[in-house]
Amino acid sequence: MKEDFLHYLWKFKKFDALNLKTSSDQEITIINVGQYLQQAGPDFFNAQIIIGNQKWAGNVEIHLKSSDWYVHHHEKDTAYENVILHVVWEHDTEVFRKNNTEIPVLELKNYVEKEVLVNYQKLLTPKSWIFCEKQLQDFDDFVLKNWQERLFFERLERKSKAIYELLEQTNMDWEAVLFCMLAKNFGLNTNGETFFKVAKSISFTIIRKESFEVENLEALLFGKAALLDSEKEDAYFKDLKFRYFYLLHKYQLEPESEGQVQFFKHRPDNFPTIRLSQLAHLYHLHQNLFSKINNNFSIDTIYQLFQVSTSTYWETHYQFDKVSPKKLKKLSKSFVDLLLINTIIPIQFAYAKSLGKEIAEDLMTTLVSVAPERNSIIDKFSFFGIKANNSFETQSLLQLRNEYCSAGKCLECAIGTELLKKS
Structure with missing residues (x-):
C-alpha cells in the first residue's frame, strides 16, 4: 500500500465517516477534510474536526504507520506543530508535540470497506503496459472527455515553462522565442537540440x-x-x-x-x-x-x-x-502539423496567458481539426480501447501516459479514481 492511497481515502472520505474514533476512543466528526495542496508541510491544510467535545481547526498529516512521524523527523519541524489529527493505516506508536501533548490518531484500516481495498489492489496490480489497461475499453466516455481537456491544458502549462524561461533569456522578445522554438522543431528529435543552440547563438x-x-x-x-x-x-x-x-x-x-x-x-x-x-x-x-x-x-x-x-x-x-x-x-502538411502542435499552439497559449486573455476554445478548435499523431504511445492506447481522432486527443493521451501512468499517479488521475469507485 502507498501513502497516496490514504490521501485518496481521506480526501474523498472513502471510509465509514460516521463512526470514527481516535486510538484513545474519542469520537471524531469531520467538518472539513482540509485542502490537499501537495506541497511541503502537512498533507491537508485548514481542516476542521471535532474530537470528543472539542472543535479543532488545523492540519492533518497522513502516514502508513504512526512511527513514520519520527522516521520523517516531523517532531523537529515547526511546520507540523499545528497538526490536529494524525491519520494512519496502522497505529504502532504514540506521537507527541513539542509541548508533550499527544496528537490524536485515526487508524483508518478499521473503517475502510473490503471492496475499496480489492479495487485498489486490482487497479495497482502490474499489467503489461499501464495499470488500468484492461478497464480502458469500457471506461465512461463522458469522464474521459472531461479529463482529456484538463490533460491538454496541463501539457500546455508544462510547455509554457520552457517558453517563459527562453523569454527571459531573449530580453522578452517573443519573435526571438518563436524563432528558437521553430528551429528546434525543424530539427526534429535528432537535430532539434543542435538547431535550438544554433538559433540561440544568433x-x-x-x-x-x-x-x-x-x-x-x-x-x-x-x-x-x-x-x-x-x-x-x-x-x-x-x-x-x-x-x-x-x-x-x-x-x-x-x-x-x-x-x-x-x-x-x-x-x-x-x-x-x-x-x-x-x-x-x-x-x-x-x-x-x-x-x-x-x-x-x-x-x-x-x-x-x-x-x-x-x-x-x-x-x-x-x-x-x-x-x-x-x-x-x-x-508538408504533416510537418506543419508538428509545428502547430509543438510550437505554434504552445506559443499562442503562453502569449495569451501573459496578457490575461482566454483562448482555450480557439486552441482546442484548432487541434481538433489537426490529424492525430502517430507514435507508439498512441498506438498502445488504441490497442487497449482509447482511439484518438485528432491531435487534441493525442496530446491529452501523451500527457496522461507521461505524467500519470509512467509515474504511477493513478490516484491523481480521473480514470484511476473513477475505477476505484466501481464495485
Missing part, C-alpha cells in the same frame, strides 16, 4: 536585419551548424562560406559552431540541409511571423504562412557537391 536582431537576403540567413544557420567547416569545390558552398565569415566579422560573432548535425537514419527530405534552408526561407518571407501567428487562429492561415520551400540550389541537392533529381521541397 541574436534575433541579426536575423531581422539579414532576412531580406535569404542566402545570408542560410549562411548564418549553416555556418553555426558546422555545415561549412570543410572545403568543397561547390560554388554555392563557397558563396555561403564567404558570406558566413563576412557576417561573423560584421556582427562580431563567435566563429564556433553549435554542434554537429546528423544525416544518419533521416529520409532525405528531413536532412538538416533541407530543413535549415526551409527555416531560412520562412524568415525571408515573413519578417513579423510572431505577429502574424498571434493575430489569426485560422488553421488555413497557418498552413498558408508555412507554404515555404528551399532555395533553388537545394531543389537539385540534398548535400553539397551531390546533384540529385530536381524536386521542389516544400514543407
